Amino acid sequence: MNNNRQLDLKFPKGGFMVVLLAVITIIAFSKSTETIKSGQAGVLYKTFGGGVVTDEPSLGEGFHIVAPWNKVFVYEVRQQEIFEKMQVLSSNGLEIQLEASAWFQPQSENLGLLHKEKGENYISRVIQPAIRSAARSVVGRYTPEQLYSSKRDVIQEEIFVETKKILDKQHIQLNEVLVRDVTLPATIKSAIERKLKQEQESLEYEFRLVTAQKEAEKQIIEAKGKADANKILSASLTDKILRDKGIEATMKLSESPNSKVVIIGSGNSGMPIILGNQ
Structure with a gap:
C-alpha cells in the first residue's frame, strides 16, 4: 500500500502523457523550422505537394516555419x-597548360529550377565542364606565340563570353573569368622569347635608321634654306648699295679714338681706300 502511494507521488495521473506530448512537440517544432543564414537561400521540397517548388521565390535569409x-x-x-x-x-x-578561375553565383530567382534540374552538385556537373569546353574552343584558335604574348586579354574575354552563353541557360550567373597563367612547353617558350627579342632589336634598328634619315633631311632643308637666302641676298647687293655700305663703315672707323684714318681717292670698285694704324 505504501509503495503504491509512493508511485502516485512520483507519477501523477496523466503526467507521463504530458511529458511525452511535450517531447513530441519539441521535436516536431525543431523539425518544422529552418534558419537561412546570410548569403544563402533555400529551396522547398514538398513531400506531399509536388516535390521541388519552382513557381515560388526561394526562401530568403532568416527564420522559416516548414511542415x-x-x-x-x-x-x-x-x-x-x-x-x-x-x-x-x-x-x-x-x-598548352591553362590556369583559370571563374566568379559565379546561382540565379536566386531560378534556384528551384537549378535544384530540380542540376542538383546540389551543379558546380561539377555544369560549371566546370562549361569552362573546360569554352577554354578548349577558344585556345584552339590561336598559336602558342599569340597565347604567350599579345592575345591573353582577348582569350580571357572570349572564354568568358562562351562560358556565359552556356551557363545562362543553366540558371547560373557568370560574373567573370580570369586567365591566371598560360604555360607553354619549355622549348616553344624559349623559341618564342628568342623571336621576340630579335623582333625588338629589329624594331630598334629601324627606329635608328628612321631617326638618322629624318636628321639628314633636316640638315638638307636647312642648308638649302641658307643657300637660297644667300642667293637672294647676293642678287639684292648692287654696286651702289655696296659703295654706300663701305662709306658708312669708313665713317664709323674714322670716329674711333683708337684709329688714324687717311682716305685717299677711291679704289677700282669705287670704295674708299683706308690707311692707318692703331
Missing part, C-alpha cells in the same frame, strides 16, 4: 570562385 514532412535545401547565393587547371591544344596542335 515537418517537407524539406529545405540550402544554397550559397553569394559570389563564389572555382579554379581550373587544364590541358588544351593550340591551333597547331601543341599542348
Whole structure:
C-alpha cells in the first residue's frame, strides 16, 4: 500500500502523457523550422505537394516555419570562385597548360529550377565542364606565340563570353573569368622569347635608321634654306648699295679714338681706300 502511494507521488495521473506530448512537440517544432543564414537561400521540397517548388521565390535569409514532412535545401547565393587547371591544344596542335578561375553565383530567382534540374552538385556537373569546353574552343584558335604574348586579354574575354552563353541557360550567373597563367612547353617558350627579342632589336634598328634619315633631311632643308637666302641676298647687293655700305663703315672707323684714318681717292670698285694704324 505504501509503495503504491509512493508511485502516485512520483507519477501523477496523466503526467507521463504530458511529458511525452511535450517531447513530441519539441521535436516536431525543431523539425518544422529552418534558419537561412546570410548569403544563402533555400529551396522547398514538398513531400506531399509536388516535390521541388519552382513557381515560388526561394526562401530568403532568416527564420522559416516548414511542415515537418517537407524539406529545405540550402544554397550559397553569394559570389563564389572555382579554379581550373587544364590541358588544351593550340591551333597547331601543341599542348598548352591553362590556369583559370571563374566568379559565379546561382540565379536566386531560378534556384528551384537549378535544384530540380542540376542538383546540389551543379558546380561539377555544369560549371566546370562549361569552362573546360569554352577554354578548349577558344585556345584552339590561336598559336602558342599569340597565347604567350599579345592575345591573353582577348582569350580571357572570349572564354568568358562562351562560358556565359552556356551557363545562362543553366540558371547560373557568370560574373567573370580570369586567365591566371598560360604555360607553354619549355622549348616553344624559349623559341618564342628568342623571336621576340630579335623582333625588338629589329624594331630598334629601324627606329635608328628612321631617326638618322629624318636628321639628314633636316640638315638638307636647312642648308638649302641658307643657300637660297644667300642667293637672294647676293642678287639684292648692287654696286651702289655696296659703295654706300663701305662709306658708312669708313665713317664709323674714322670716329674711333683708337684709329688714324687717311682716305685717299677711291679704289677700282669705287670704295674708299683706308690707311692707318692703331
